[in-house]
Amino acid sequence: MKRHTGGFASRLLSLNTEISRWQSGDLVQLSVIEQALAGCTDDPGFGARPPAEQELVIRLKNSLWDLLDVEKETPWLGLAAQLGALSAPRLPPETNPAPLPSPNPPEAPPSTDLYPPGYFDHIIQDPKMLGQLCDEVKEHMDIAQFTLVDLEFDSTNPETINKIFRAFHTIKSSAAFLGLKNLEEAAHAIEDIMVLVRDGALPIDKDLINVIFYGVGLLKDLVGIIEMSDFQVEVMVESFRHIDLARSIAIFKKIHKDHGNRKIGQILQESGQLDQSMVTLILDQQKRTNQKFGEIAVEQNLISEDDLKVSLRKQGGGTKRSSFVKVSNERLNSLIDIVGELVVNQSMLRQYLLNPESSRETGDRTFSQLESITTNIKNLVLSMGMVPITEIFNKLRVVIRNTAAETGKTISVEFRGDDTELDRNVIENIYDPLVHIVRNAVDHGIEGPQDRKAAGKTSVGTIVVAAEHKGNSIEISVSDDGRGIDQKAVLAKAVANGLVTPAQAAAMSEREVYALLMLPGFSTKEVVTEVSGRGVGMDVVQQNVDLIHGKVEIHSQPGAGSKFVLRIPLTLAIIDGFVTVIDDIKYIFPFNLIEEIIVPEPTALTRLDSGQFLLFDRGVYTPIIVAADLFGHPASDQTRKLVIVISYEGSRYGIAVDAILGKQEIVIKTLNEALESLQAFSGGTIFGDGSIGFVVDIEKFILAARGETTREQDKGRAS
Amino acid sequence: MKILIVDDSAVVRTVVTQALGMAGYTDLAEAVDGVSALEMAQAPGAAFGLYILDVNMPRMDGITLVAELRKLDPRSPIIMLTTETDKAKMTLAKELGATGWIVKPFDAEKFIGVVKLFVKKE
Numbered sequence: 001m002k003r004h005t006g007g008f009a010s011r012l013l014s015l016n017t018e019i020s021r022w023q024s025g026d027l028v029q030l031s032v033i034e035q036a037l038a039g040c041t042d043d044p045g046f047g048a049r050p051p052a053e054q055e056l057v058i059r060l061k062n063s064l065w066d067l068l069d070v071e072k073e074t075p076w077l078g079l080a081a082q083l084g085a086l087s088a089p090r091l092p093p094e095t096n097p098a099p100l101p102s103p104n105p106p107e108a109p110p111s112t113d114l115y116p117p118g119y120f121d122h123i124i125q126d127p128k129m130l131g132q133l134c135d136e137v138k139e140h141m142d143i144a145q146f147t148l149v150d151l152e153f154d155s156t157n158p159e160t161i162n163k164i165f166r167a168f169h170t171i172k173s174s175a176a177f178l179g180l181k182n183l184e185e186a187a188h189a190i191e192d193i194m195v196l197v198r199d200g201a202l203p204i205d206k207d208l209i210n211v212i213f214y215g216v217g218l219l220k221d222l223v224g225i226i227e228m229s230d231f232q233v234e235v236m237v238e239s240f241r242h243i244d245l246a247r248s249i250a251i252f253k254k255i256h257k258d259h260g261n262r263k264i265g266q267i268l269q270e271s272g273q274l275d276q277s278m279v280t281l282i283l284d285q286q287k288r289t290n291q292k293f294g295e296i297a298v299e300q301n302l303i304s305e306d307d308l309k310v311s312l313r314k315q316g317g318g319t320k321r322s323s324f325v326k327v328s329n330e331r332l333n334s335l336i337d338i339v340g341e342l343v344v345n346q347s348m349l350r351q352y353l354l355n356p357e358s359s360r361e362t363g364d365r366t367f368s369q370l371e372s373i374t375t376n377i378k379n380l381v382l383s384m385g386m387v388p389i390t391e392i393f394n395k396l397r398v399v400i401r402n403t404a405a406e407t408g409k410t411i412s413v414e415f416r417g418d419d420t421e422l423d424r425n426v427i428e429n430i431y432d433p434l435v436h437i438v439r440n441a442v443d444h445g446i447e448g449p450q451d452r453k454a455a456g457k458t459s460v461g462t463i464v465v466a467a468e469h470k471g472n473s474i475e476i477s478v479s480d481d482g483r484g485i486d487q488k489a490v491l492a493k494a495v496a497n498g499l500v501t502p503a504q505a506a507a508m509s510e511r512e513v514y515a516l517l518m519l520p521g522f523s524t525k526e527v528v529t530e531v532s533g534r535g536v537g538m539d540v541v542q543q544n545v546d547l548i549h550g551k552v553e554i555h556s557q558p559g560a561g562s563k564f565v566l567r568i569p570l571t572l573a574i575i576d577g578f579v580t581v582i583d584d585i586k587y588i589f590p591f592n593l594i595e596e597i598i599v600p601e602p603t604a605l606t607r608l609d610s611g612q613f614l615l616f617d618r619g620v621y622t623p624i625i626v627a628a629d630l631f632g633h634p635a636s637d638q639t640r641k642l643v644i645v646i647s648y649e650g651s652r653y654g655i656a657v658d659a660i661l662g663k664q665e666i667v668i669k670t671l672n673e674a675l676e677s678l679q680a681f682s683g684g685t686i687f688g689d690g691s692i693g694f695v696v697d698i699e700k701f702i703l704a705a706r707g708e709t710t711r712e713q714d715k716g717r718a719s
Numbered sequence: 720m721k722i723l724i725v726d727d728s729a730v731v732r733t734v735v736t737q738a739l740g741m742a743g744y745t746d747l748a749e750a751v752d753g754v755s756a757l758e759m760a761q762a763p764g765a766a767f768g769l770y771i772l773d774v775n776m777p778r779m780d781g782i783t784l785v786a787e788l789r790k791l792d793p794r795s796p797i798i799m800l801t802t803e804t805d806k807a808k809m810t811l812a813k814e815l816g817a818t819g820w821i822v823k824p825f826d827a828e829k830f831i832g833v834v835k836l837f838v839k840k841e
Contacts, residue, residue: 025809027798027819031832065840068819 008045012083015040015057019080022067030067037061056082114244115182120237122179127231133174137183137223140167141216148209148216155204156329164212165194171219182245183222189252190215196256211255218248327384338376345370382574386421389467389476392431393418396465399435403442409461411446416466422474426568429548430476433541437478437564438463440538445482445562455559457481473550473570473592479563485556487513497522514554515650518542541566542649546699549575549590567592577666577685579693580644580657583633586693588685589655591663593646593698598654600643615643615654624654625705630680631694648702668695680704720768720838721746725756725784726800727776731823735771735800738827742834753779757787769837770797772817774808782812789816796837 015036022029040046040057047054060080066072124130144167150160168191175183190212196202221243229236348366352358393415404411422430446452446461453459464479491505494516500508508516516522518538538552541564545552549569556562569575569592577588598617605624606614613624622645643654668683682697722744724735732749739747748767750756753776759765770788774781785797796818801809809820821833 025799025813025817025819027821027833027836028825028829030819031829031836034836035832070813 008040008043008049011036011040011043012053016080016083019077019083022077024070024073025068030064033067034061034064037064053083114241114246119181120233120240122181123233123237124178125233126178129178130226130231133178133180134223134227136174137171137219140171141220143167144216145213148212151204152206152209158198161194161198161204165191165198168194168215180222180226182240182243183219185249186215186218186222186245186252189249189256192256193252202255208255211251214248215252218245331380331384335377335380338373338380341369342373342377345373378574382423382570383421385423387424387427388418389420389422389427390418392427392434393465393467395431396434396438400438400442400463403439407443407448409442409446409448410459411442411461411463414462414464416464417468420467420469420474422467422568423570426474426548426570429544430550430566430568433544433552433566434465434476434478436538436541437566438465441478441480441482441562441564445480445484447483451483455483469570470567474568475565476568477563477565479561481561484558484560484562485514485517485554486558490514490516493522494519514556517554518552519650539649546649549592551592575666575668575695577664577695578644579661579664579666580642580655581659581661582628582631582657585631585633586661586687586691587627587631587657588664588666588693588695589644589646590696590698593648595645595647595652597660598643598645599641613656620652622652622654624656625701627655627657627701630701630704646698648698653702653705666693666695720744721748721766722769722771722834723748723750723756723759723767724771725750725753725776725781726771726773727751728773731773731800734827735830738830739834741827742831744834752776753781753784753787756784760788760791767792768795769834770795771800772797773800774802774812782808782815785812785817786815798833798837 015033018029018033018036022033037057037060041061046057056079060076060083063072063076063079066076144164147160147163147167150157151164154160168187172184172187172191175181175187193202193208193212197204197208202208222240225239225243226236229239345366349370352363352366397413397415400411400413441463442461446463447455447457449459452461462481465477466479467474467476469475487510490513491500491508494500495502495505499516499519499522518541522538542552545566545568551567553565553567554562555565575588576591578591578594580587580589598615600615600617604616606616606621608614613626615622615624622643624643642657642660644657644660645652645654666685669685671681671684680696680701681694682700683695685693685695687693722739724732724739724747726732726735732751736747736749739745748759750759755778756772757779760767760770772781772784776784779787781799785799788797793816797816799809799812799817799820800823801820802823809817812820818837821830
């Protein structure tokens with residue numbers, strides 16, 4: 001609500017607030033208080049203030065340095081406390097029928113008058129402006145009336161709701177300018193209700209619409225009085241006094257109170273924008289001035305107006321985010337359309353089945369329609385669990401800025417494809433890897449300004465983070481124009497750390513070299529910088545991405561920069577599976593991990609003493625995991641016909657299977673409790689022919705296989 | 720007026736120097752720890768009008784330095800640069816004669832506001 005006591009009261013108020021924030025020795029606060037005091041004495045309205053108040057402010061100003069004196073500090077603050085009493089509102093408390101939470105109710109003498117004394121004292125006697133206001137109110141109330149009728153039919157349209165909100169909002173502020181407190185309060189009370197409606201905290205029903213219609217009528221009546229009075233303030237006030245506005249406003253406020261129970265201070269505190277002391281302070285001030293909490297907070301520069309808006313929106317509802325998913329109207333409508341098609345398709349199928357003369361062609365056509373409908377439904381439903389990657393991008397922006405500041409580098413960042421949507425579960429898993437990659441890019445990739453100049457580059461480094469749909473997966477890439485990855489340094493480090501032998505190192509391809517970066521504990525930078533941390537390498541990235549069946553690729557050109565690409569499946573519920581068969585049971589492996597399929601020559605298989613099989617192919621030995629053993633199949637011919645080679649954590653493993661049915665989209669279903677003990681599976685699936693399959697969790701699978709191997713090795717040594 | 724800036728962090732010294740420079744104060748001296756600061760203050764002819772001290776420093780910390788400086792110069796203001804976690808030490812620093820404190824990190828404008836306040840007082 002606008003203050004009617006003018007600018008000076010607010011100066012006193014902010015002075016008072018600043019003083020209450022004083023902590024012994026806080027020099028910044030000292031200068032803030034000094035400025036607040038100067039603000040009061042320099043104000044043109046200062047001379048018109050009561051002498052006691054003037055004297056007090058001047059005394060405080062002249063003895064400001066007492067605040068830094070251990071002995072004089074308390075007396076100074078005692079003096080300042082008198083200011084608090086002076087800056088209490090000159091206006092009588094608002095007519096507010098709802099009991100205030102304040103422990104000290106306003107001590108206004110009981111009055112038979114409907115309005116407190118002075119309530120109408122601030123009306124501006126300006127017929128022209130009053131006339132304009134009347135026209136404005138009538139125009140807005142006409143719009144509100146029309147729109148309310150629309151609202152009865154379509155209660156969800158945000159634009160309709162906004163129109164009504166704006167109508168009352170505009171009237172509120174215009175009325176405040178002209179000192180028409182009654183008009184302002186009434187408009188304000190309805191505006192508050194519309195805020196709740198707009199934010200979804202208050203459902204629209206017939207009763208609510210009637211209440212707002214009543215509000216429209218009320219404002220029109222008030223304006224009618226102004227016009228009837230011929231814009232003579234005394235005349236209109238005389239008529240105003242006979243209208244029991246408080247009762248009407250009490251109705252509006254009750255509706256508001258019943259639905260908007262959460263306190264704004266609580267919300268701001270929860271979101272970390274205000275701490276407890278500030279909240280207490282504002283509440284104190286609120287008791288004295290009847291201002292709105294958020295208004296005080298913004299006025300005192302404790303929060304920005306945008307922060308307030310966000311919190312006000314939260315106040316309206318939307319706190320149960322975890323249990324609900326927002327679905328756009330558009331998507332819901334598409335779903336309804338498709339379900340309509342499905343119903344039609346169903347009756348066509350029935351016709352086809354009932355009619356003995358149906359042609360095979362008709363059947364095919366009907367069925368292919370059904371297929372297309374199912375695909376559409378699947379895509380739509382999946383898209384409802386999707387969230388845009390924007391949120392992550394915004395966090396990465398901060399990470400890059402902070403890391404750049406820590407390392408003294410200037411970096412320009414570009415984000416592309418921020419409207420790309422990802423499964424909410426995927427989003428959770430890619431944030432950490434991305435943070436790691438961008439930090440690496442800033443810390444290790446981008447050179448310092450001097451080095452960049454020496455290399456003939458601009459002193460400002462560039463990082464591009466891009467997200468893009470690629471078929472059934474999302475590709476997120478982080479590119480920098482830094483120094484690139486020094487393959488020789490990587491190899492030297494890998495050899496030094498004993499990860500590879502010099503001979504192996506010499507034979508490695510570019511891709512294999514980069515893969516070394518993702519091995520646990522690998523870090524190329526000799527000097528461990530504060531930013532990238534100790535001992536945490538790219539292996540974290542690999543692990544997280546593996547969890548969501550993704551892939552990491554590294555491209556780099558020495559001197560020109562590097563590019564890290566995360567290839568992530570669109571959703572976790574449906575994977576690209578590679579269906580294999582062992583003893584007539586179907587097992588599904590994640591397709592993205594499959595490197596190749598080998599039909600081994602019997603001579604290519606070597607059996608070690610430990611029982612472990614090795615596959616020798618094109619000069620490379622690959623350990624074979626006999627999946628049949630792990631899955632508990634009865635021991636049979638252990639050399640299966642086919643070996644699928646998967647790549648996991650930089651190692652190759654061969655898995656022996658009987659047959660391969662190929663790549664297929666697999667809808668993962670959770671296994672029931674009895675089957676959950678089967679450690680190597682992430683779920684099951686049902687195929688089109690009704691048969692079932694097990695989806696292999698590759699991480700658990702490899703771990704189980706390794707355990708198996710070591711035990712067998714132990715046995716081998718013992719014998 | 721000559722100002723002595725004592726902080727073991729080069730970054731903080733630069734920030735303070737730049738802020739003061741922007742406000743027109745260029746007669747500055749810097750020290751990296753309490754001991755060298757004390758030596759500078761004890762040097763013949765040294766007359767600092769303002770001291771700006773870090774709290775945590777090698778060799779001699781800011782709190783000890785306040786006590787030592789007050790023996791030499793009872794008048795000139797001493798501003799402590801503290802972090803939120805140092806704040807508990809400020810009562811002690813004040814008892815030993817520090818004028819007040821500013822929490823790091825601070826923005827240049829507020830910092831200059833404080834320095835100007837002291838200059839105005841003089």
